[in-house]
Amino acid sequence: MPHVDRNNPKRAKSSESEYSMMEFMKQFPDDAACLEWLWRQRYSDDGEHAFCPKCEQTRVFRKYESKQLQQSWTCIGCGHHIHPTAGTIFHKSSTSLHLWFYAMYLMVSTRCGISAKQLERELGVTYKTAWRMAHLIRHELMEQGDDPLDGTIEADESYFGGKAHNMHKAKRDKIGGRGTAGKAPVFGMVQRERGRVIAVTVPNVSTVDLMPRIQQRVIPASTVYTDEASAYNPLTKEGYHHERINHSEKVYVSGDVHTNTIEGFWSLTKRGISGVYHSVSAKHLQGYLNEYAWRYSNRERGITLFELVLLRAAGSL
Numbered sequence: 001m002p003h004v005d006r007n008n009p010k011r012a013k014s015s016e017s018e019y020s021m022m023e024f025m026k027q028f029p030d031d032a033a034c035l036e037w038l039w040r041q042r043y044s045d046d047g048e049h050a051f052c053p054k055c056e057q058t059r060v061f062r063k064y065e066s067k068q069l070q071q072s073w074t075c076i077g078c079g080h081h082i083h084p085t086a087g088t089i090f091h092k093s094s095t096s097l098h099l100w101f102y103a104m105y106l107m108v109s110t111r112c113g114i115s116a117k118q119l120e121r122e123l124g125v126t127y128k129t130a131w132r133m134a135h136l137i138r139h140e141l142m143e144q145g146d147d148p149l150d151g152t153i154e155a156d157e158s159y160f161g162g163k164a165h166n167m168h169k170a171k172r173d174k175i176g177g178r179g180t181a182g183k184a185p186v187f188g189m190v191q192r193e194r195g196r197v198i199a200v201t202v203p204n205v206s207t208v209d210l211m212p213r214i215q216q217r218v219i220p221a222s223t224v225y226t227d228e229a230s231a232y233n234p235l236t237k238e239g240y241h242h243e244r245i246n247h248s249e250k251v252y253v254s255g256d257v258h259t260n261t262i263e264g265f266w267s268l269t270k271r272g273i274s275g276v277y278h279s280v281s282a283k284h285l286q287g288y289l290n291e292y293a294w295r296y297s298n299r300e301r302g303i304t305l306f307e308l309v310l311l312r313a314a315g316s317l
Contacts, residue, residue, distance in 0.1 A: 112272035
C-alpha cells in the first residue's frame with residue numbers, strides 16, 4: 001500500500017488532504033515503482049518469493065530487464081513468467097503504468113470528478129486514450145457492489161438532463177414536452193447509518209421498474225422513507241416498514257421521516273456533472289453515477305480513496 005503519512009509536518013494543519021500530489025510523486029515516481037507495487041501487492045509480500053503455479057510451491061522470482069512492453073518476474077527454478085498486470089485494467093495497455101496510476105489519483109482526489117479532456121491535458125495523451133482510461137476506471141474500479149442495504153433507507157427517483165427551455169427549438173420540438181421530457185430517469189437509495197448509496201439508471205420510475213431494485217438490494221423489515229410517489233405503494237405489503245414525506249404539501253421533514261440525504265446526493269451529482277462534464281448522454285450516465293456513488297459511499301472508509309482504488313485495481317478488494 002502507498003505510505004500515507006497523515007501527520008506530515010509539511011502539510012498545513014488546515015489542509016483536508018490525506019494524500020497529496022507530492023506524496024503520490026514520491027511513492028510512485030515512475031513505471032518501475034508502479035510495477036513493483038503491483039508485484040508485491042498481488043504476488044510477493046517480500047518482493048522476491050512467490051508461489052509458482054508450475055512448480056506448485058513457493059520459489060524465488062527475479063525480474064530481468066527485457067524489451068517487452070509488459071515486464072514480468074521469472075521463476076529461477078522452471079522459468080515460469082508472472083506478469084503483475086495480467087487480469088487488471090492495465091493488461092495489454094500501451095499506456096504507461098505511471099500514467100494509469102496518475103489518472104486514478106486525479107479521478108479520486110477531486111471532489112466532483114475530472115473530465116476526459118482535462119485528463120488528456122494532465123497526462124499528455126490523446127483524448128481517445130484519456131476517455132478510455134476514465135471509462136475503465138469508472139466501470140471496473142468504481143462498481144457499486146452488491147452488498148444489501150438494511151436499517152434506515154431513503155429511496156428517491158430523479159431525472160438527469162437539460163431543461164427544455166434551454167434547448168434549441170428543433171431539439172425541444174423533438175422531445176415534445178417540458179418538465180421530465182427528454183431526461184434520463186434514475187433511482188437511488190441511501191443507507192443512513194453507513195452512508196452508502198446506490199444509484200442506477202432505470203427505464204422509467206414506475207412500480208414495475210423500482211420495486212424489483214428495492215427488493216434486490218434492501219433487506220425486508222428495513223425502514224424505507226420515500227416521497228408520495230405511487231411507485232412505492234407496495235412496500236408495506238412486501239414486508240418493509242414504509243413511511244412517506246408529503247412534498248406536494250410542502251412538507252420536507254417530519255421527525256426522522258425525510259429524503260434529504262438521497263436528495264443531497266442527487267444535488268451533488270447534478271452539480272458535479274453540470275460543472276465538470278456539462279452534460280452526459282443517457283448511454284454513459286451509469287458510469288458517471290458509479291463514480292459519484294463510489295466516491296460518496298467510501299468517503300469515510302478509513303483509508304484514502306486512492307488507496308482503495310489501487311486495491312481494487314490489484315484485485316485485492
